Every structure is written in C-alpha cells, then in structure tokens.
Amino acid sequence: MTASLDVVIVGAGLGGLAAAIGTQLAGHRVTVVEQAHHLAEVGAGIQVPPNASRILAQWDLLGSFSKESTSPHAFRIRGYSTGELMCEQQLIPTAVETYGAPYCNVHRADYHNLLIDKCYSLGVRVLLNSRVVSADFNAPSITLASGETLTADLVIGADGLKSNLRSLLLGRPSPPYLTGDLAYRILISADLMRADPDLAELAAKPIINVWMGPRAHAMCYLLKGGSVYNIVLCCPDNLPADINIARAAPGELEEFFATWDPRLRKLLALSHDVSKWRLQNSREMETWVHPAGRFTLLGDACHATLPYLAQGAAMAVEDGAVIGGLLGKLESEDQLPDILAIYQALRKHRTERVVKASTRHRDIFHMEDGEVQRARDAILREGSGKAGFPIKWKDEEFRDWLFGYDAFEDVERGGQVLE
Ligand SMILES: Cc1cc2nc3c(=O)[nH]c(=O)nc-3n(C[C@H](O)[C@H](O)[C@H](O)COP(=O)(O)OP(=O)(O)OC[C@H]3O[C@@H](n4cnc5c(N)ncnc54)[C@H](O)[C@@H]3O)c2cc1C
Numbered sequence: 001m002t003a004s005l006d007v008v009i010v011g012a013g014l015g016g017l018a019a020a021i022g023t024q025l026a027g028h029r030v031t032v033v034e035q036a037h038h039l040a041e042v043g044a045g046i047q048v049p050p051n052a053s054r055i056l057a058q059w060d061l062l063g064s065f066s067k068e069s070t071s072p073h074a075f076r077i078r079g080y081s082t083g084e085l086m087c088e089q090q091l092i093p094t095a096v097e098t099y100g101a102p103y104c105n106v107h108r109a110d111y112h113n114l115l116i117d118k119c120y121s122l123g124v125r126v127l128l129n130s131r132v133v134s135a136d137f138n139a140p141s142i143t144l145a146s147g148e149t150l151t152a153d154l155v156i157g158a159d160g161l162k163s164n165l166r167s168l169l170l171g172r173p174s175p176p177y178l179t180g181d182l183a184y185r186i187l188i189s190a191d192l193m194r195a196d197p198d199l200a201e202l203a204a205k206p207i208i209n210v211w212m213g214p215r216a217h218a219m220c221y222l223l224k225g226g227s228v229y230n231i232v233l234c235c236p237d238n239l240p241a242d243i244n245i246a247r248a249a250p251g252e253l254e255e256f257f258a259t260w261d262p263r264l265r266k267l268l269a270l271s272h273d274v275s276k277w278r279l280q281n282s283r284e285m286e287t288w289v290h291p292a293g294r295f296t297l298l299g300d301a302c303h304a305t306l307p308y309l310a311q312g313a314a315m316a317v318e319d320g321a322v323i324g325g326l327l328g329k330l331e332s333e334d335q336l337p338d339i340l341a342i343y344q345a346l347r348k349h350r351t352e353r354v355v356k357a358s359t360r361h362r363d364i365f366h367m368e369d370g371e372v373q374r375a376r377d378a379i380l381r382e383g384s385g386k387a388g389f390p391i392k393w394k395d396e397e398f399r400d401w402l403f404g405y406d407a408f409e410d411v412e413r414g415g416q417v418l419e
Contacts, residue, residue: 003330004028005153008142010132010165012039015299015316016158017115021059022324023156024122031150032124033142035131041112043277044185045223045230047105047208051405052314054101055321058408061114062102068114069104070222071095072206075393077380080213083261086380089394091208099403105206105221105230111313132159135168137290154336155295156323158316161280163301169290176280179306181362182239183279184248186231186271190222193229193270198263203229210365211264216256217365218264219310231267233257234308234362239278248274279306284352289344293337296344298323303351308361309392311402315351318407322346325411329418342414350405357392364390 005028009016012034024030048056048069056062075089095103119126131145141151157165167174193199202209206226211218216235223230235256239246253268282304288297299316326339367373376390387397 003333003335005327005330005333005336006151007031007154007156007327008033008150008152009156009158010142011158011160011299011301012036012116012126013158013160013299013316014041014112014115014313015160015301015320016156017112017119018055018317018320019156019158019298019323020119020124020320021115021122022321023327024119024124024324025059026324026328026330028327030119030124031152032119032126033130033132033144033150034126034128037129039112039116039126039128041108043108044187044232045105045221046108046111046313047103047221047310048111049103049311049314050095050099050101050403051311051407052317053104054099055317055407056114057101058321059118061118065104065106065111065114066102068110068224069106070206070224070226071102071104072208072221075208075210075391077391078209078211078261079377080211080216080260080264083211083263086212086377087383087391087394089385089391089399095403098400103403105208105223107223107228132164135165135295137169137295138292140290140292140294153294153333154327157295157297157301158299158320159301161282161300161304163282163297165295166282166285166297166301169288169295169297170285174282176282176304178237179279179281180237181234181279181306182237182276183307184231184233184235184253184274184276186233186267186274187223188229188231188267188270190227190229193267196266199266202263202267211261212365212367213260214368215366217308218257218260220267229267231271232307234279234365237278239276244278244280246276248276280304281306284355287344288348289340293340296323296340303348303355305351305355306358306362308365309354309358309402311354311358315354318405319343319347319351321407322410322414325408326414326418329411329415335418338418342417346410346414354402357398361392 091103190203193203389395
C-alpha cells in the first residue's frame with residue numbers, strides 16, 4: 001500500500017469498530033464518530049460464530065476474547081411443549097476442526113470493550129457525543145449536531161439499523177420497518193439453576209438450547225465462564241406503536257409460555273425486571289456505495305436482519321475486515337471507487353443470503369401446531385443435515401458456506417481484481 005487516507009467511520013458499534021481496526025491496520029488514519037456520550041453496548045449475550053472469531057484471531061484478539069467467552073458444545077433444537085430434543089448440531093469439535101475457529105458466546109459489553117481497546121492501542125481517534133446530522137458524499141464530509149464539519153478521503157456509515165446516512169444516501173427517509181416480533185432479553189444466575197434438579201442439566205455444560213413453538217422461540221446459553229444464563233425469547237410484537245423498548249408487564253411471559261416446557265417456565269420464574277425490544281429491519285438496498293466512490297455503508301445500516309441465525313454482528317464484523325483489508329491494497333487514491341465496488345461485490349450477496357436465511361428460520365421455528373409442523377419435526381428427528389435441511393446450522397452445505405467464510409481470503413480475491 002502506498003496511499004494513506006483519512007477515513008471517518010460513523011458509529012462505534014461492533015461493525016464500526018471492526019472497520020476501524022481493519023482500516024487502521026491497513027495503514028490509514030481512522031476517526032470514529034459516535035453519538036453516544038460514552039462507549040457501551042446495551043443488551044446481554046451475543047453469539048460469535050467461527051466466521052467472526054477467525055477475524056478476531058487474525059487481529060490477535062482471540063486469546064483475550066477466549067477469557068471472556070464460553071464455548072458451546074452444540075446447538076440443541078427442541079419442541080416447545082415437552083422440550084423433546086429434535087436435532088443437534090455439534091460445535092465442539094466441529095467449529096475448530098472443520099472451520100478452524102471456535103464458536104463462542106460472550107457478553108456484548110465484553111466483546112465491545114475488546115474491540116475498543118484494540119482501536120485505542122492502534123491509535124484510532126474516537127469522538128464521542130458527536131451525532132452526525134448531514135453528509136456531503138462528494139467531498140466527502142459529515143457535519144455533526146454541534147455544527148462542526150469533518151472532511152476525509154473516505155466516509156464509512158456504520159450507524160446501525162436506524163441509519164441516518166442510509167436515508168441521506170437514498171435521498172429519502174428510510175426508517176426501519178416492523179418485523180412483527182420482539183425479543184425479551186434475560187440474564188439469570190446459573191448457580192440458581194444448578195440448585196434446582198430440573199434445571200441443573202441446562203447449566204451443567206455450555207449448550208445452545210433452542211425451543212421452537214407457535215409464533216415464538218427461546219434461545220438460551222451460558223455466558224461468563226458458565227456463571228450467567230442468557231435467555232432470548234422472540235415473540236409476537238405487543239408493544240404500543242410509538243415505543244420500541246419497554247419493561248414486560250407482570251405475568252406477561254408466564255401467560256404466553258403457559259403451555260411450554262416446564263423447565264422453560266421455571267427459568268421464567270427466576271427472571272426479574274425483564275425488558276423487551278421491538279425487532280425491526282431495513283429493506284434490501286440496490287447499492288451501499290455513493291457514485292462518487294468515497295462513501296459506503298456497512299453492518300446493520302445496510303443489511304439489518306432478524307437475529308434468528310445469530311449472524312448480524314458477525315456480518316458487520318466481516319464487512320469491517322473486508323473493507324479494511326481492501327483498503328490495505330490501495331496504491332493510489334483514485335482506486336477508491338474500485339475498492340468500494342469490490343467491497344460491495346464481495347459482501348452484498350453474502351449478507352442478503354444471511355438475512356433471508358434468518359427470516360426463513362423464523363418460519364421454521366415459529367410454526368403453529370399442525371400438519372406442516374409435524375412434517376418439519378419428522379425431518380428434524382431424522383436429522384440428515386443434507387443441503388436444504390431446515391435448521392441452517394445443521395444444513396451442511398449452508399453451514400460450510402456460513403462458518404467456513406474467510407474474510408481475508410475474500411480480500412485476496414478482491415485484490416486480484418484490482419491488479
Ligand atoms: C435480540 C438480538 C440478538 C442478537 N444476537 C446476535 C448474535 O447472537 N450474533 C450476532 O452476530 N448478531 C446478533 N444480533 C445482531 C447484532 O446485534 C447487530 O447486527 C450488530 O450489533 C450491528 O452492529 P452495527 O455496528 O452494524 O450497528 P450498531 O451496533 O447499531 O451500531 C451503530 C452505532 O452507530 C451509532 N450511531 C447511530 N446513528 C449515529 C449518528 N447519526 N451519528 C453518530 N453515531 C451514530 C449508534 O449509537 C451505535 O453506536 C442480535 C440482535 C438482536 C436485536
């Protein structure tokens with residue numbers, strides 16, 4: 001690389017920070033602009049599949065990450081009423097042996113802190129309390145709510161699901177749309193579970209348990225060295241029109257899950273102060289890149305997804321690694337439009353396939369009782385895992401494509417186009 005650029009990244013979420021690391025490592029000068037007053041991730045657990053942990057390994061972060069994370073042995077997919085195990089996908093040893101990188105569960109704050117620390121150690125400049133209100137994609141520059149304008153050689157919009165930069169790029173408001181679902185996110189003490197003979201097995205070793213039922217599913221796994229149990233319940237959206245986050249009403253969960261596995265109901269009895277988040281989504285875009293070739297979007301800002309494949313942040317981190325890696329191939333500034341075109345060509349199809357597969361998982365997970373559900377269960381019990389298998393983590397063709405992805409190999413392929 002001979003050209004060294006000033007790059008502004010809008011948004012210090014997992015995607016923006018990954019792009020900052022990749023771009024600064026490629027020899028450019030990165031400024032991350034974040035609207036929040038302090039850097040913190042809200043929420044609870046997050047799954048980090050091999051396609052993302054491979055990137056952390058390349059950036060020498062896997063050692064520290066492993067200290068904070070838990071490695072699940074398998075996915076176990078269960079029926080909702082009895083908890084019957086329908087099918088299982090091994091993760092240990094499959095993730096490392098087949099895909100060369102571990103599958104991990106981690107608290108979001110720990111993941112975020114690790115990326116922030118890496119950014120600071122590389123010399124990335126982070127401006128907090130800096131909300132971007134407008135952009136000139138030709139300059140390119142961004143203007144903050146304070147009135148200050150920052151000009152750069154390249155601007156990357158990593159401003160998430162409600163991306164203002166997406167609307168500016170499209171030239172019209174582009175608010176997220178309702179998916180019809182919401183997520184309750186719950187953390188409980190795993191020691192409390194170990195004290196209950198009915199729940200002890202769930203906390204005995206790291207396993208990702210998914211209960212599938214009519215219009216809802218529960219996804220549960222251990223975090224923080226096995227001391228915390230993370231529960232995500234995805235259910236029909238019952239939030240008022242103008243509210244996206246709220247506390248669950250007393251008895252709300254007990255009522256909805258009244259006919260579900262008694263173990264799940266016991267877990268709910270251990271849950272207090274539960275909040276729920278509306279699940280929204282963005283529409284597929286024709287292009288993420290401005291024609292002037294000095295601005296692109298990344299992460300949820302351009303391919304938000306239902307979280308039912310547990311891959312949204314992984315896609316954002318892959319985007320960051322790819323754009324950073326490609327910027328490492330830059331020899332002169334006038335190659336920027338080509339770099340952005342290659343970035344989009346490498347990333348758009350993959351992320352769209354993931355978004356579609358995540359929505360497909362909702363159809364599979366949330367089936368009403370009946371003939372179709374019985375047919376699904378028969379296929380799951382048989383458990384072939386052949387191409388087209390309904391649970392995408394077990395569909396061997398899809399899983400190889402998903403988990404086996406190497407962002408750095410993609411960068412090399414993209415670099416060849418540039419030569
Ligand atoms: C319930 C749930 C469970 C999930 N589980 C998983 C999982 O297990 N695995 C997985 O990989 N993914 C998961 N996801 C998806 C994942 O959380 C997102 O895909 C990921 O966090 C997106 O990262 P991002 O950096 O693109 O956006 P964000 O994390 O939304 O970051 C955007 C940042 O931009 C900032 N910003 C916004 N507007 C402006 C502005 N105008 N000026 C300056 N800054 C701005 C925001 O403050 C924020 O910090 C889950 C999502 C949900 C809802």
